[in-house]
Amino acid sequence: MRSYLDFEKPVAELEAKIEELRALEQPAGAVEIGEEVARLEAKAAEALKAVYSSLTPWNKTQIARHPQRPHCLDYVAGLIADFTPLAGDRSFGEDEAIVGGFGRFRGQSVCVIGQEKGSSTESRLKRNFGMAMPEGYRKAVRLMEMADHFDIPVITMVDTAGAYPGIGAEERGQAEAIARSTAACLALKVPNVAVILGEGGSGGAIAIATANKVLMLEHAIYSVISPEGAASILWRDSAKAQDAATGMKITADDLLKFGVIDAIVREPMGGAHRDWSAAINATGDAVAAAFDQLRELGPEAIRQQRRDKFLAIGRTLA
Template sequence: MQDQMRSYLDFEKPVAELDSKVDELRTLAASGTDISDEIGRIEDKAAQALADLYQNLTPWQKTLVARHPQRPHFNDFIKGLITEFTPLAGDRKFGEDEALVAGFGRFRGEAICVMGQEKGDSTESRIKHNFGMARPEGYRKCVRLMEMAERFGLPVLSLADSAGAYPGIGAEERGQAEAIARSTDACMALTVPNVAIITGEGMSGGAIAITTANKVLMLEHAIYSVISPEAASSILWRDGTKAQEAANNMKITAQDMLRFGVIDSILKEPVGGAHRDPAAMIATTGDAIAKAFDELRGLDGDAIRKQRRQKFLDIGRKLG
């Protein structure tokens, strides 16, 4: 993750004002004035304001947090959790898609297959990765790697963070829907354990294509839905400006997903969101991944596949 000045969301304005005041006082203190007590008092006030704010986020506010540009992305998790990571390219049919990054590496010493959407953290990298919106080639690449993981008996880890699969004409002409369906089917067919983490946005088939896993976890302020709030607003009200109202009625938060049984657990984020302390969030995620895989140890291939299929059948029966 590139070093950046802290970016505040609109609803964080009270905290931003307090942080700005602290910065002003620190500048004054640098000239020799002893105002450490005042600085400490305002810092405590800012910390409390932030904690209070994040205890009562609306679904729309969580959507904004999930999309925060400084939130840790796929490459950040790879750097913090995976050693010897070797990305592979191409679907062996058309070409390479850099929105979906996939490869092999080691997680805490054990070989593993890893895949996930990368949004990018600069103008150049966002364009390179197509803002995390994968084309058919990305999903077919994931299928290719899942088949390799199956062949070599390697567990699969997926990290989802995307506004959805790319809806461009070229992507549709090359079979976007079919590629998503085949990727979902490949996940379901695995006889090796797979764990999925929704780290930010988990939107539509673009997310489900790589998160049909034995264990599905979500970061505390991540979102998971069949459609984005903006798209839902356009469909329901013919008005894309009602995204906030849509989000508040769509049941898209991690807390909603846990209550419905769609996910297995929620990973608590640092106060103020994962973007305020990416290193801590990545460490927490690593521990959760290790625990999830440990819970699947001892199951043979048939049991692993049966558990996964039953998990999603139960979701359908419960919510159908």
């Protein structure tokens, strides 16, 4: 069953009527009901287009967090052939919040690292809602170093509210693990492309998103803190999250303008959760195009391009 967000209420009402009519459809009245269904479908499509043509930053935050939005493993299943996951950081243990391994992307060997939120209550608890522990980032470093050794490009998929802030994670060196993962991204001599799939939150995101090319889905968000967290700090009131979302410039359009990301991956009308196949294919095309732009660069040029990209962020802002 499709889940609707609050601002999608006009669309929800129309689509509910369509489902009611389809349930009542009988062979004798199929023509009449079919015509009414077609009329309502056209009206629902228009309503959906109207709603999604005037989204606010808070609306996009809600879409980025949509429970039915495809997650990392869905993109891996759709884009990566012969994927072989690897586990553990060879120091403490395995972190299910970060998925990593090797496979083939459109015929090319790649290393894939991504944050997985889970899609059911059981899987969300298992994946800790995509919030990684230090061992998750140390696993990411291990895989990046392996990819670098064997000259294999890296794809990272970001979808997290942030790194896990619990006592155990801090005791095991969360900040150090994030810093080392970020440094490992910067040190790669092979091309790396990052994709912000949903939420790109804080250092937990940048730890695997420090890439030659950073792509972002149209309705994803990317920020140093969540709107709720920013509202709590600025106004001591998390209810002002909508105001914070607007002021923080966390949408793909804003971040492209600021040079934080390199390209926007357009989503199907109504968001990626309405058409997984279209969203996943569009993401694959964008990743392939990004790698094509880096194909002629040598190892040192790859590192230099990445370094220059991040050093340039913020230098030309008015």
